[in-house]
Amino acid sequence: MIAQLVPVVLAFGANLGDRGETIADAQAEILAAPGILSLSASPLRETIALTLDGPDPDAPRYINGIAIAETTLDPHALLDLLQRIEAEHGRTRDVRWGDRTLDIDLILYGGRSIRDARLTVPHPRAHERDFVLAPWLDLDPHAVLPGHGPVAALLERVGDSTTRIEDGGAR
Numbered sequence: 001m002i003a004q005l006v007p008v009v010l011a012f013g014a015n016l017g018d019r020g021e022t023i024a025d026a027q028a029e030i031l032a033a034p035g036i037l038s039l040s041a042s043p044l045r046e047t048i049a050l051t052l053d054g055p056d057p058d059a060p061r062y063i064n065g066i067a068i069a070e071t072t073l074d075p076h077a078l079l080d081l082l083q084r085i086e087a088e089h090g091r092t093r094d095v096r097w098g099d100r101t102l103d104i105d106l107i108l109y110g111g112r113s114i115r116d117a118r119l120t121v122p123h124p125r126a127h128e129r130d131f132v133l134a135p136w137l138d139l140d141p142h143a144v145l146p147g148h149g150p151v152a153a154l155l156e157r158v159g160d161s162t163t164r165i166e167d168g169g170a171r
Contacts, residue, residue, distance in 0.1 A: 003072035005037065009108040009143075010067045010082070011123070011132045015049055016101045017090070019063040020165075026085050026102055027067055033081055035073040042066040042135035045162035049099070050131075060099060063165065064131040066107075066139055075109045079119055082106065107132065111146060122146055127154050134162045 010030070012023045023044065031039040042065045049059035071078055082104040089102040107123045114121040126132045127148040133155040136143050143151040 003035075005070050005072060006110040007108075008069050008071055008078065008106065008110070009136065010069060011064065011103075011105040011107050011126070011136075012067065013062050013064045013103040013105075013131065014101055015060040015062040016099050020044055022089055022102050023063060023065055026089060026104060029085050029088075030067070030069065030081065030104075035071050035077070035081075037070045037072070039067050039069040040139060042139035044165050045131060045135050045138075046165050047131045047162045050129075062131065064135060064162070066132065066135040068139060075106070075112070075114055075119060075121065078109070079106060105132075107136075108146070113146075122148075128158055130155060130158050130160050130162055133158065134160050134164075138164070 012026065014022050027039060027041050030036055044063050044065045047062045047064055048055045048057055049062055050056070051059065073081065086102050086104055105123055105126075106119065106121055107126050109121045112121060122145060123132075127145055133151050137151050137155055141152065145151055145154060148154055
């Protein structure tokens with residue numbers, strides 16, 4: 001059987017530790033993993049922490065980025081890889097939307113729609129998060145979020161509170 005090559009969009013965030021280095025290390029680990037054939041990373045952006053109660057200017061600021069990758073992994077195997085890398089970088093899941101050393105979200109898995117106990121794709125809140133949309137637009141100015149429309153229009157609708165801090169690059 002020939003493995004199918006699937007394009008995926010991944011979102012990265014961190015607000016504890018060496019945020020940029022952690023994201024870069026995680027991206028390199030993903031690219032080195034079996035079943036990942038390519039990975040292109042967006043420039044990183046800094047944002048105010050978003051909590052369950054809304055934006056928190058007193059919490060450590062986040063650095064966020066997007067990567068577009070190609071994989072032969074099925075969606076749940078990819079999720080397992082991402083969660084293993086998060087855990088290896090000290091990610092804990094004690095507080096929902098709490099501070100974290102690393103967060104990796106699967107935003108898109110090809111054109112598939114997935115909704116089960118472990119995974120919802122497309123990501124259910126990507127369309128309302130400038131920290132996902134802005135770096136995604138940096139990486140792909142023609143990006144479209146299925147079910148919601150062009151990323152540029154979505155970002156215009158929600159506004160962009162992010163600050164571009166450094167260039168990412170193809171890995």
